Amino acid sequence: MTETTTAKANIGVVGLAVMGSNLARNLASRDGNTVAVYNRSVEKTNTLLSEHPEAGFIASEKIEDFVASLQKPRTAIIMVQAGKGTDAVIDQLTQLFEPGDIIVDGGNALFTDTIRREKAVRETGINFVGAGISGGEEGALKGPSIMPGGSAEAYETLGPILSSIAAVAEGEPCVTHVGTDGAGHFVKMIHNGIEYADMQLIAEAYDLIRRGTGKSPAEIADVFAEWNRGELESYLIEITAEVLRQVDAKTGKPLVDVIVDQAGSKGTGVWTVQTALNLGVPVSGIAEAVFARGLSSHPEQREAASDLPGPSDAWRVEDHDAFIEDVRLALYASKIVAYSQGFDAIAAGADEHGWNIDLGAVSKIWRGGCIIRAQFLNRIADSYSDVPDLKLLLAAPYFAEAMAGAQDAWRRVVVASAQSGIPAPAFSSSLSYYDGLRADRLPAALVQGQRDFFGAHTYKRVDGEGTFHTLWSGDRSEIQATDSH
Numbered sequence: 001m002t003e004t005t006t007a008k009a010n011i012g013v014v015g016l017a018v019m020g021s022n023l024a025r026n027l028a029s030r031d032g033n034t035v036a037v038y039n040r041s042v043e044k045t046n047t048l049l050s051e052h053p054e055a056g057f058i059a060s061e062k063i064e065d066f067v068a069s070l071q072k073p074r075t076a077i078i079m080v081q082a083g084k085g086t087d088a089v090i091d092q093l094t095q096l097f098e099p100g101d102i103i104v105d106g107g108n109a110l111f112t113d114t115i116r117r118e119k120a121v122r123e124t125g126i127n128f129v130g131a132g133i134s135g136g137e138e139g140a141l142k143g144p145s146i147m148p149g150g151s152a153e154a155y156e157t158l159g160p161i162l163s164s165i166a167a168v169a170e171g172e173p174c175v176t177h178v179g180t181d182g183a184g185h186f187v188k189m190i191h192n193g194i195e196y197a198d199m200q201l202i203a204e205a206y207d208l209i210r211r212g213t214g215k216s217p218a219e220i221a222d223v224f225a226e227w228n229r230g231e232l233e234s235y236l237i238e239i240t241a242e243v244l245r246q247v248d249a250k251t252g253k254p255l256v257d258v259i260v261d262q263a264g265s266k267g268t269g270v271w272t273v274q275t276a277l278n279l280g281v282p283v284s285g286i287a288e289a290v291f292a293r294g295l296s297s298h299p300e301q302r303e304a305a306s307d308l309p310g311p312s313d314a315w316r317v318e319d320h321d322a323f324i325e326d327v328r329l330a331l332y333a334s335k336i337v338a339y340s341q342g343f344d345a346i347a348a349g350a351d352e353h354g355w356n357i358d359l360g361a362v363s364k365i366w367r368g369g370c371i372i373r374a375q376f377l378n379r380i381a382d383s384y385s386d387v388p389d390l391k392l393l394l395a396a397p398y399f400a401e402a403m404a405g406a407q408d409a410w411r412r413v414v415v416a417s418a419q420s421g422i423p424a425p426a427f428s429s430s431l432s433y434y435d436g437l438r439a440d441r442l443p444a445a446l447v448q449g450q451r452d453f454f455g456a457h458t459y460k461r462v463d464g465e466g467t468f469h470t471l472w473s474g475d476r477s478e479i480q481a482t483d484s485h
């Protein structure tokens, strides 16, 4: 290992597990970059150096030497375990860095941690940038979608470096300065939430087709491959076909049939839902996806419920092709709902935290490198470019037309789910959300009446100004009241 006191590297990476080592290799492969690397335990550093001599890394065993190997302003990307690991490395770097230097956290931090860290580090004069990096290990190596927050000043130095390693979609690098402090990690969190919804919707489509038509996983792989040539074209649809086509070498069965049907998670879906609840934004598609993973992972409850009755009437799909087309449209409409809800959450987060987030730019940087990459994101970008203060993505002309074309099929699929007893929580809750939004009157009026009854929470009237309360336990006359929503 080279120990150096000569500052030669324009960028450094701390943390050389799968993400950090791939990101470091990506950086090193771009013209003009010399990359310094450091890992707490030296084994990972040695492995990276021996496996990739072509990268020309400047490696250090001590973090002091790593810092000395960086040109000023020093820029280091941290790719270590989120949480305590990140705090530990930030502490070390802030003691060694100088004002104007830049610390980038590329891990999956909770955005409120990023806001806290940015505030603390800023007081030292050092820049702190929380950058969401999506695309898993392959993205890190070949080009991720990058969502940096932090100051505009830091982005001046960082922007060109991140642009050089980001995925490219239609000639544009998949990176933009999302907003200040925690904005980047916030947007990355919502990205992951949308990813949960997208995956759940695809899984529901697969289940309905399999149980409705009796097609094999390999045959359904063909269906998804076909869908991938149309408006659903996306990385997730593409890999779904791959997974369904895979045959287990040990048993000769479809791999999907030998995988235990319990879906895990690392927490970003939960964070999205918790955050959206706090913001008052209904992200029902994402929430159903998180809940569906939770339900799947309670085998004891599933065992206890296994003898509960299903539908009494037999259910049969008469026309397989027509049913599959209905499911495709239901998937498309539900997906539009999930994205519309996700963008609502970003807009609400931006309002709450004072971030100036360009929603069209966010949709563009998700077109490449990340897990939800899809053609469809171009239509979202177009919608925000046509109407920058769009109130509801799914009501933008392109999507309103798509919903109009899909909604009858969507309803048939939700009916089929209820009649057959095949669960489709994300399909059905998305349809209820759509119908709730477009309703002239909602039973929220009754809920508000109930609230006024037991808690004197008051109500407004449809026929005039003011706030009112009915004297429910008195003579039930109505009085003027102070708003106590």
Ligand SMILES: NC(=O)c1ccc[n+]([C@@H]2O[C@H](COP(=O)([O-])OP(=O)(O)OC[C@H]3O[C@@H](n4cnc5c(N)ncnc54)[C@H](OP(=O)(O)O)[C@@H]3O)[C@@H](O)[C@H]2O)c1
Pocket: 015, 016, 017, 018, 019, 020, 039, 040, 041, 044, 079, 080, 081, 082, 084, 085, 086, 088, 089, 106, 107, 108, 109, 133, 134, 135, 136, 137
């Ligand atoms: N894996 C993915 O697909 C993916 C995708 C997007 C984002 N991310 C995020 O990227 C980050 C890195 O992920 P990963 O999977 O490559 O690694 P990881 O398993 O999350 O973390 C392991 C790395 O963290 C270091 N580390 C842990 N505690 C430390 C401490 N107290 N001080 C210094 N270093 C410490 C380890 O060093 P030692 O070798 O010394 O133990 C090792 O380099 C995480 O925040 C993760 O959430 C991962």
